[in-house]
Each structure stands twice: as C-alpha cells, then as structure tokens.
Amino acid sequence: MSPSSDIPAGADAAAPAQVPGPREETTVVLPAHLHARPAGQLAQAAGRFTSTLELVYGDRTVNPRGVLGLMSLGATSGTSVVVRAEGPDAAEAVTALAEVLHAAE
Amino acid sequence: MTSSVGIVLVSHSADLAFGLRSLAEQIGSDTVPLATAGGTEDGRIGTSYALVLAAIRQADQGAGVVVLPDLGSSVLTTRAVLEDHPSPDVRIVDAPFVEGTIAAVVTAATGADLETVVHAAKESRNVPKL
Numbered sequence: 078m079s080p081s082s083d084i085p086a087g088a089d090a091a092a093p094a095q096v097p098g099p100r101e102e103t104t105v106v107l108p109a110h111l112h113a114r115p116a117g118q119l120a121q122a123a124g125r126f127t128s129t130l131e132l133v134y135g136d137r138t139v140n141p142r143g144v145l146g147l148m149s150l151g152a153t154s155g156t157s158v159v160v161r162a163e164g165p166d167a168a169e170a171v172t173a174l175a176e177v178l179h180a181a182e
Numbered sequence: 183m184t185s186s187v188g189i190v191l192v193s194h195s196a197d198l199a200f201g202l203r204s205l206a207e208q209i210g211s212d213t214v215p216l217a218t219a220g221g222t223e224d225g226r227i228g229t230s231y232a233l234v235l236a237a238i239r240q241a242d243q244g245a246g247v248v249v250l251p252d253l254g255s256s257v258l259t260t261r262a263v264l265e266d267h268p269s270p271d272v273r274i275v276d277a278p279f280v281e282g283t284i285a286a287v288v289t290a291a292t293g294a295d296l297e298t299v300v301h302a303a304k305e306s307r308n309v310p311k312l
Binding site for chain 1: 205208209210211281284285288289291292293294302305306309310311312
C-alpha cells in the first residue's frame, strides 16, 4: 500500500478509492512480560475500536484483537513493541492500548 | 451494551471444566456468561446430557451460545442435545479446548456478536503457541 513513486504523499489530486483514516503509532517499552493476563486485557481494549490495529514485536506483526496471537509473540519485559492504528479512532486506540501495556504487571 | 454471547465448556472432567473456567475468567472477563458441564451427574469422568442442556440454558442470555467440547463423547453428547433442542443461536465449535475457550471468552467480553465469537474460537486452531 505504499504510494507510487511519482505521486508525492499527501497529493491532493484524486482521492483514493479507499479513504484511510488518520494513522497513529507509538512505541512502548514493556514493564512486564506480555503474558496471558495483559494479553487478555489488551485484546479486550482493542475490541472497542474500529480502526485497523497492529502490534509489532521484532519482525512479527499481530492483530491485537487476538489474545492468542499476542501471547504467541513471547514479548518480554524491557523490550519494545509498536502499536499502530489506522482509521477513524486511531488516536484513541493507540492511547488506550499503550495505557494497557504501560499498566501491565 | 447488550448481553454478551455465552460460553459453555463441555468436558469429561468437572475439574478440567472448572479449571478452564477460572483461567478464562482471569485472562478474559468474569462478566461473560460462562457455564460448565463437566463429568457425569454423579461426579465421575464422563459426559452428561442433562448437565450439557442445563449449562446451555444457564449461559444463554439472549446473544447466543458457543459450546466448546473437549473430546469424543463431549461432542456426541452436545450434538444429541442440539438435535433435540435445535437453535441457530447455539453453536458447537471445533476448536482446541483451552485456546478456543480463551479466544471465545476474550472476544465475547468485547461485546462481539455470535458469528465473531465462533470465528475467534475456530481461528484459535491456526494460531501458533510458540
């Protein structure tokens, strides 16, 4: 989905057929392992939003709505994950998910 | 938010069903209607038509029910109950017992509809553990 090279990003010519919402991204250093309970909390928080959501850990990307996928990352305390959202409630989603991750015990 | 989809755990072992319910409540939510039908009515290893039927009725709060069987006769007993009491809103799902339950409960806790919870439980088969 990268823009073609001869059209500058943000060009105001023809709007694309699919109008993406705003994109948001933040990086969180995990205060605890992303084990079962925080994964469950994160998936439940993610389920409240309509934006497309991604959680990136190393070279893996999962949909944070899936609790099993989150657990399978094996993300450990002190490492970083990136939370990405694209859609109408992207900013709220990134804020909410980052809060859950920061609060993980 | 309307009531959440209910989840029924059918196991040969009451201990297994209770233990999985406790785990699901910790990882997921204790607000999701979650009923168990574990073992026989006299406490032995096995499955019980009456317990499965009672668990489905207990978990049904109007948004549908997903039934997760552990193995073998849990499937057969659940199917017998559903044949006698057919409802489009009560669905038996072929999924790994633990993973399917956790995925279903977490998804139901977000207020997802029956189809979405069924899909989450089924999809658990394809998510690697490691």
